[in-house]
Amino acid sequence: MTLTSANDLSAKVDRLLVRRYVFAGLCASLDSIGLARFAFTPLIPELIQAHWFSATTVAYLAAANLAGYVLGALIGRPIATRLANEQVLRLMMVLISAAFFACAFPLSFSWYFSWRFVSGIAGGVVMVLVAGTILPHVPPARKGAAGGVIFLGLGLGISGSGTIIPLLLELGLSQTWIGLGITSVILTAASWFAWPPSRLAPPPENHNVQQGHTLRFGKEIRLLYLQYALMAAAAVSPMVFLVDFVARGLGQGKYLGAVFWAVYGLGAIAGPPLYGYLADRFGAKPTVTLVSLIMAASLLALFFNSHLVVIGVVTLVIGTFAPGMVPLILARVHEVIIDNSARQNVAWTRASMISAAALALAAYGFSALFSSSGGNHRLLFLSAAAILGISLLVGLASPEKPQAGSSIV
DSSP, X not given: OOHHHHHHHHHXXXXXXXXXXHHHHHHHHIIIIIITTGGGGGGXXXXXXXXXXXXXXXXXXXXXXXXXXXXXXXXXXXXXXXXXXXXXXXXXXXXXXXXXXXXXXXXXHHHHHHHHHXXXXXXXXXXXXXXXXXXXXXXXXXXXXXXXXXXXXXXXXXXXHHHHHHHHHTTOHHXXXXXXXXXXXXXXXXXXXXXXXXXXXXXXXXXXXXXXOOEEOOHHHHHHHHHHHHHHHHHHHHHHHHHHIIIIXXXXXXXXXXXXXXXXXXXXXXXXXXXXXXXXHHOHHHHHHHHHHHHHHXXXXXXXXXXXXXXXXXXXXXHTHHHHHHHHHHHHHHHHBOSOHHHHXXXXXXXXXXXXXXXXXHHHHHHHXXXXXXXXXXXXXXXXXXXXXXXXXXXXXXXXXXXXXXXXX
8 A cells, every 4th residue: 555545545534533523522512512402492481281280480491591602602611621621521411311311201300400500510511521532523614614503403403492392392392302312312322422532532732721820811712701791691681582472462372383493493594604614705894783783683583573474584693693693603713812722721611601691690590581571572682782782892992913822820
């Protein structure tokens, strides 16, 4: 065998391994966020109509998953220092499967809340670890595309739940949760041996990061944390309340609500690759600004409109936002912090934790506003548009120069 053919074979093997790793990440994001979080949204009207829980209680159950996500984002890296990343990711997917099956039995509010909280913890751990586990094995020129595919699982979960949930509901609410549990088990099994072994991961560039010392970042990354938190908070109102707005707010029923969730899901599928392309083409920072402007306008359209066609178009656009901003902000982190994967991983972990806290706080805040306003969905959308306006101002205040250094404290 010639040296050239040997190199070609080695490159082909490397590409196959990268595809296998990315597939595992796709399965994890689909299971932990795409289904565990987003599949709950089209079930909200059914949970209310089946008298499992009241409208106010269901909103707090949705927030329980986000609260768990905060804790999961906090403990993900500490757990990974004691267990191999791939072992942690497998364990989290098993917990998510268990949570789906547990939710088939509405034994009490505390039972349901606990399992939704557990699934949120698992989702937070996965979100913190999955990119850092896979991207070190991906060539630099393909990291953006790989990140888009990994987080495509969020959009696939949204779209898939909008398609599968109505079919499963024909069998019953308990059977729907069992069906989601079976899907989760399949994803867990499919990805079980596809994760990259931790022993193959390249060592971090900064020994202090490896030993757990704290990195101090500059103004731009701190403003990015704030901007990401505001964007995440704004995404909550359509993510949690859009289906209920169509089904009960507009009086169109749960099946049309599920159709709109499927439309939202189509946008969600397009979001990660679209935002990734725009970030590569125009830069992550201008893309964040453009996306925020479009989303604010779309939320205002929900506030002012009742025409189903207009709401359908707006739903498609808004659907790109929640999953699309994840790889977009990840690209922005890499844009701000250059040529240092260890620092990038730390910054991304912190961004995930802060956005998780924002999601949880926004979910509880929007739930309280929904309850106190007598179920006014439009007020929620208006509030989200205002939050995005603040996010735009934060982005404009961000300096242009990327960080070149850091201080260890």
